[in-house]
Amino acid sequence: MAEKSITKYLPLSEATYYILLSLVEPLHGYAVMQKVETISSGTVSIGPGTLYGAFTTLEKEGLISMVKEEQRRKSYALTPKGREVLKEQISRLQIMARNGQNILSRL
Amino acid sequence: MIIHKIFWAWDDDKEEAWLRQMAQSGWHLARVKLFTYIFVTGAARDSVYRLDFMPDAGKKDEYFQLFQDAGWEHVDKFTGWEYWRKDAHAGEDPQIFTDPGSRSRKYRLLFRLEMVILLLVAADALYLVSLSTRYGDNAILVAALIALFFFPLLVLICLRLWHRIRQLRSL
Numbered sequence: 001m002a003e004k005s006i007t008k009y010l011p012l013s014e015a016t017y018y019i020l021l022s023l024v025e026p027l028h029g030y031a032v033m034q035k036v037e038t039i040s041s042g043t044v045s046i047g048p049g050t051l052y053g054a055f056t057t058l059e060k061e062g063l064i065s066m067v068k069e070e071q072r073r074k075s076y077a078l079t080p081k082g083r084e085v086l087k088e089q090i091s092r093l094q095i096m097a098r099n100g101q102n103i104l105s106r107l
Numbered sequence: 108m109i110i111h112k113i114f115w116a117w118d119d120d121k122e123e124a125w126l127r128q129m130a131q132s133g134w135h136l137a138r139v140k141l142f143t144y145i146f147v148t149g150a151a152r153d154s155v156y157r158l159d160f161m162p163d164a165g166k167k168d169e170y171f172q173l174f175q176d177a178g179w180e181h182v183d184k185f186t187g188w189e190y191w192r193k194d195a196h197a198g199e200d201p202q203i204f205t206d207p208g209s210r211s212r213k214y215r216l217l218f219r220l221e222m223v224i225l226l227l228v229a230a231d232a233l234y235l236v237s238l239s240t241r242y243g244d245n246a247i248l249v250a251a252l253i254a255l256f257f258f259p260l261l262v263l264i265c266l267r268l269w270h271r272i273r274q275l276r277s278l
Contacts, residue, residue, distance in 0.1 A: 015206045029169070030176035048177045049159050049203035052170055053212050072172040 009063070009085050010092065018044050019054050020086045026067045026077040029055070058082070108134060108146045116217055116264070117271040119158045119188075130154035136192070139185040153195045157203040160213035162187030162220075179203065211275040218268040225261040228254055 012020065022035040029051055036046050046054075055076060058064045063082035068075040078086065114122040126136055126144075131153055134146040157179075161170060171181065174191060178201075182190040193201045204210035235251035238244070 013206060013208060015209070029173040033177060045205055047201075047203045047205040047209075048174045048179065049157070049212075050205045050209035052173055053209045072168040073176075074169050 006081070006084050006088050009061070010089055012085070012089050014044060015046055015050055016054055016058070017086075017089060019046065019051065019058070020063065020078060020082060020089075023064055023076055023078050023082070026075045028068075028073040028075040030073075032076075108148070110144045110146065111142055112144060113142050115267065116160070117214065117267045119213075123156045123158060126156035127154060130156070130192075136182050136190065139183045139188075139190055141185075154192050155195045155199075155201050156182070157191045157193075157201070158213075159189045159191065159203060160187055160217055161189050162216070174203070207275040211272045214268050214271045214275070218265060218272060221261060221265050221268060225258070225265060228257055228261060232258070 018036040018040055019032060021039060022032045027035060029048070033046050033048070033051060036044055055064070055074075059066065059076070062079055063085055064076045065079050066074050067077045112125070114125075129136070129146060131151055133148055133151045135149050135152070135154065136144060136156065137147045138145040161167075174181070179191040179193050182192050184190065191203060195201055204212075232251045232254040235247050235254065239247035239251060
């Protein structure tokens, strides 16, 4: 069972989940927007207002940190805490999907 | 062309829709002032306008670069409000906020600021009332009443903003 300091962030919103997924390697803002579109096969897109707010909050909560700043663009990456939160969310989603799959035939 | 029009902060989506209609008629926003919009004439375009409330000037370089990288053009700013524009192509509806929780950020920030003003006005009015009763000075009492006059307006603003925040939260 994961600690309270991790589980208090769950469940993540869809936007936050995809932003954290994208930051498994350091990226700057617009690159995150493009990566989210790609990994979600175009089903999820993040607007700049949403992304800027997410970066601010996630950095304040210690889930991401700024690794580089060049030409007015800041690059962020997951912190160890951010990795733990993401791992916990993915495993919860897997459990939820499995449970849903079992019921699906009855729906 | 100069147009005078009043939009409340919680109705910024109506303001966005109006600016888009103006662009479709060939009038493009150039400057924003208090209850005043200045347009320049040009070709009719389906330009989508989006408003953000971002009074914190400190971190702004990253903010501006992010929006510009995403293809948004900065039109003007006014008392913490940033006006962004992007052309929409067939059937598109470009957004700067793509999830309701983040959309409510601007209303939450504005709400906190309005609450501070509300409390300051209330404290100020009460202080003036206590001064006027102590010194029997009617001029101070009048000043207190003038301050209190703004109180209902501030309460209305806070209530409408709170309502908008609640609307977005339940989505």
